[in-house]
Amino acid sequence: QSRALEEKLMIHNIPYKIYGGQNFYQRKEIKDILAYLKTIDNGLDGQAVKRIINVPKRGIGNTTIDRLQEYADFNDITFWEALVNAKDIDTIKNAALSKLETFVDLIGRLRAKEEFMSLKELAEAVIEDTGYIESLSQNETVEEVEARRENLDEFINKVVSYEEGCKEAGEEPTLSGLLEEVALIADIDNLDESEPHVMLMTLHSAKGLEFPIVYMTGME
Numbered sequence: 001q002s003r004a005l006e007e008k009l010m011i012h013n014i015p016y017k018i019y020g021g022q023n024f025y026q027r028k029e030i031k032d033i034l035a036y037l038k039t040i041d042n043g044l045d046g047q048a049v050k051r052i053i054n055v056p057k058r059g060i061g062n063t064t065i066d067r068l069q070e071y072a073d074f075n076d077i078t079f080w081e082a083l084v085n086a087k088d089i090d091t092i093k094n095a096a097l098s099k100l101e102t103f104v105d106l107i108g109r110l111r112a113k114e115e116f117m118s119l120k121e122l123a124e125a126v127i128e129d130t131g132y133i134e135s136l137s138q139n140e141t142v143e144e145v146e147a148r149r150e151n152l153d154e155f156i157n158k159v160v161s162y163e164e165g166c167k168e169a170g171e172e173p174t175l176s177g178l179l180e181e182v183a184l185i186a187d188i189d190n191l192d193e194s195e196p197h198v199m200l201m202t203l204h205s206a207k208g209l210e211f212p213i214v215y216m217t218g219m220e
Contacts, residue, residue, distance in 0.1 A: 043080030
């Protein structure tokens with residue numbers, strides 16, 4: 001539930017820290033879905049493509065990724081372009097090529113859905129079509145998976161908020177626009193803890209701590 005509070009603090013340039021946790025946009029599942037959306041948008045962010053090429057696990061190894069990057073560097077093209085043309089790379093074996101093609105096809109299907117889906121529906125399709133939640137269940141506890149699911153639900157709320165804001169402003173919501181807005185909000189400098197700042201924490205983690213001013217939210 002911290003996302004809305006964090007965004008308002010960032011918009012108003014108020015430094016803050018999450019006590020005993022991470023900032024919303026620094027959480028793994030949020031970085032993963034953003035990397036998928038960036039790749040769907042244009043594929044120009046090579047780091048984003050690399051982040052999710054094997055998330056969930058597809059059996060694509062580091063050697064294959066390195067060969068793609070070498071091909072991209074040699075031909076002065078993006079990592080995504082190298083990925084699309086992986087069949088032209090002699091050093092990539094057929095087994096790995098098949099896995100790369102499966103990933104490229106997945107992104108292609110999601111790009112096709114972008115044409116007729118709302119951004120909310122597209123974000124939900126990314127989570128559903130990739131089997132992201134199911135993959136988490138293989139390595140994490142029920143509690144950890146549920147926490148990540150709740151964070152993804154909150155990200156969907158962010159997408160809806162962006163779409164509603166565009167509608168009120170008479171603008172067309174776009175994937176590029178959403179990513180630009182998130183990038184601005186998520187671009188936080190390292191906090192200087194010697195300076196005054198807001199501490200965000202749960203009631204449980206506040207146990208035994210004292211502060212001169214305390215606000216309790218969500219008490220309904």
